[in-house]
Amino acid sequence: AVDDNEIIGNVAYSPVFIAEKPDFHGYILAPLAVKPECQGNGIGSKLIDAGIKRLRSMNVTIVFVYGDPRYYERFGFKAELATHFITPxxxxxxxxxxxxxxxxxxxxxxxxxIKCVKSLNNPKLW
Ligand SMILES: CC(C)(COP(=O)(O)OP(=O)(O)OC[C@H]1O[C@@H](n2cnc3c(N)ncnc32)[C@H](O)[C@@H]1OP(=O)(O)O)[C@@H](O)C(=O)NCCC(=O)NCCS
Structure with missing residues (x-):
């Protein structure tokens, strides 16, 4: 998210993999951050909504996130579904x-x- 040539928010989405299921098409949302003084203006929501729209257009079937359920539940993320997938x-x-x-x-x-990309393959992030 850019305002007046300044980055005020960022989100990244990267693929996740299941060794036994090469056709699996999942992604993970991480990290997400909005500059403190810009929070509460819907920027985080827009970064998530835009990302999910793009993942849908790529026929991604599932998106994971590791964060505060009180924030992510509003986008439809559910803990129950994630219990079927073991984190790295x-x-x-x-x-x-x-x-x-x-x-x-x-x-x-x-x-x-599930396996993740190299940049998320760090136990401190989990
Ligand atoms: C989480 C974060 C990205 C939200 O960005 P944002 O632009 O403020 O989000 P939005 O404006 O779309 O949404 C703000 C709403 O989320 C709520 N919210 C923010 N963080 C929350 C949390 N951890 N738990 C519950 N609600 C939260 C705010 O209270 C606000 O509620 P409201 O809509 O009822 O007023 C931002 O607070 C942030 O950068 N936090 C620090 C980094 C972080 O925690 N990232 C997520 C890691 S998984």
């Missing part, structure tokens, strides 16, 4: 692991491990 590292706050379904996915019989 143990979570400091397990209740923050959530997922949003964008398309149809095969419900896993048992929880499956």
């Amino acid at each position: 590292y143990p979570l400091e706050w397990p209740f923050g692991w959530q997922a949003l379904l964008l398309g149809e996915i095969e419900e896993p019989n048992a929880a499956v491990n």
Whole structure:
């Protein structure tokens, strides 16, 4: 998010992978931040809404996030759905692991491990 040539917010989305399911098409939303003095003006929401719209157009079926459920629930993220997917590292706050379904996915019989891109492959982030 840019205002008057200044970056005031940023969000990144990156793919996640399941070794046994090469066709799996999931992404993770991380990180998200809005400059403190610009918060509360809908910028975070716009970054999420725009990102999800773009992921839908790419036929992504599920989006994960690790953050405060009180914020992310308003976008439809659910902790229950995420319990089927095991994070790359143990979570400091397990209740923050959530997922949003964008398309149809095969419900896993048992929880499956997901892998993330190198920049998120850091236990301190989880
Ligand atoms: C979370 C964050 C990106 C939201 O950005 P924003 O531009 O202020 O978001 P919006 O203006 O779209 O939404 C603001 C609303 O979210 C609420 N909110 C923000 N953080 C929240 C949280 N952790 N829990 C619950 N609600 C939260 C605000 O109270 C406000 O509520 P309202 O709509 O009822 O007034 C921003 O607060 C931020 O950068 N925080 C620090 C970094 C961070 O926590 N990032 C998320 C990591 S997963």
